[in-house]
Amino acid sequence: MGKSQNQRIEIIFPNGIELYVKRDDLLHPVISGNKFRKLKYNLQQAKFLGHTKLLTFGGAFSNHIVAVAGAGLSLGFETFGVIRGEELIDKINENPSLKCAQQNGMKFHFVDRTTYRDKSDKKFMESLHDLYGDFYLIPEGGTNELAVKGCEEILTATDKSTFDYVCTAVGTGGTIAGIINSSTEKQQIIGFSSLKGDFLSDVIRNFVQKENWNVNCDYHFGGYGKMTDELIGFLNAFYKQTNVPLDPVYTGKMMYGILDLIQKDYFPPKSKILAIHTGGLQGISGMNDLLRKKNKETINYND
Structure with missing residues (x-):
């Protein structure tokens, strides 16, 4: 088993904002x-x-x-x-x-x-x-109650005392529910939905009691599994700049959303943001096959 770690994104953001990625994609080569x-x-x-x-x-x-x-x-x-x-x-x-x-x-x-x-x-x-x-x-x-229990272990004690915002991609709601349950009252949890529609909040409420969270539905890029040229270009550019590979279904859309919100001054000055890397990189090979058939730019993390 590998080890998760927080990696700082070495980009100079406005207003003294700092962004880190929790590399849970490194936990296991298959079960990441x-x-x-x-x-x-x-x-x-x-x-x-x-x-x-x-x-x-x-x-x-x-x-x-x-x-x-x-x-x-x-x-x-x-x-x-x-x-x-x-x-x-x-x-x-x-x-x-x-x-x-x-x-x-x-x-x-x-x-x-x-x-x-x-x-x-x-x-x-x-x-x-x-x-x-x-x-x-x-x-x-x-996602079920036992899955939420496992996801409550994502945030460490240091994460809880360090970060003002914790961001995660949202699919079925289990991951963000676990993060919400283990977060502190001073933290704000933001989920970035990979699906169309604003129904996930109701699902998440089945597992949580706190109110320090919201689900952003503005960055789904057309819905679950949907990709655009802009998103693929973003993934490749972000990797070249940071050496952090993201997937096009979940983490790529989340990171695009985080950076866009930073530019729009959504986060207060000097905010410390932690983005959870939920893995999903195994699906890139299949996605690239689809992109090649459409003569589209592929996700390239080999350079």
């Missing part, structure tokens, strides 16, 4: 970032209950699917992934994320998008139990 945090107590619970199988859900480039497969291989669980999109069944070897998960032992169950939307349907869940027997269910994206 918030996935490591979210799975920690879920895997302990699965072991405690005597389960030998894990089942979860995800899309074509899911960090969560890759992480569950890697964790299962490491800890001796059989793993099963319910994958959104029947068209992917013959394209596993063309998809770096699914290929990695399969190499780590995961077996796939591909379903159409309508079925996937109704994945919590009782009859569908019964059909999965008929197919795979007894299993420990981990929700899509990994």
Whole structure:
């Protein structure tokens, strides 16, 4: 296992503002970032209950699917992934994320998008139990109470006493909920939504009691998994300037938002900001394949 560390972004910002990145992407080569945090107590619970199988859900480039497969291989669980999109069944070897998960032992169950939307349907869940027997269910994206508990460990005591603002990307809400729960009253927590729509706040409220947070929905770049030429250009330029790789689904959009808000004087002078790097870099290879097919600029961290 690697070690997370806070890396200062060596950019001169206006008004004496300082920006650091918590490099949780360095925690583990496969189970990196918030996935490591979210799975920690879920895997302990699965072991405690005597389960030998894990089942979860995800899309074509899911960090969560890759992480569950890697964790299962490491800890001796059989793993099963319910994958959104029947068209992917013959394209596993063309998809770096699914290929990695399969190499780590995961077996796939591909379903159409309508079925996937109704994945919590009782009859569908019964059909999965008929197919795979007894299993420990981990929700899509990994968010549940045990995941939130794991994410409460992201902030250290030093982080709580040092930083005025803590920023994180938001997908299913578990990561930011954990950060909110462990934050101090003097800190402000900002989530940057990678999805269209302002519904995540209601999800987050299921796990938190504090009010020192908000979700910014202005930097989703078209919605979940959507990319623009501007975003790709930003990722490449930011890496050249800082040597910090970001992903286009979550952390890239968050960082774009943070820098934009700094330029717009959103943060008070001399604010200290901590941005959480939640990993997700494994999905870049697949995203680049899509960009090449469209003759677009790719994400290049090899220079």
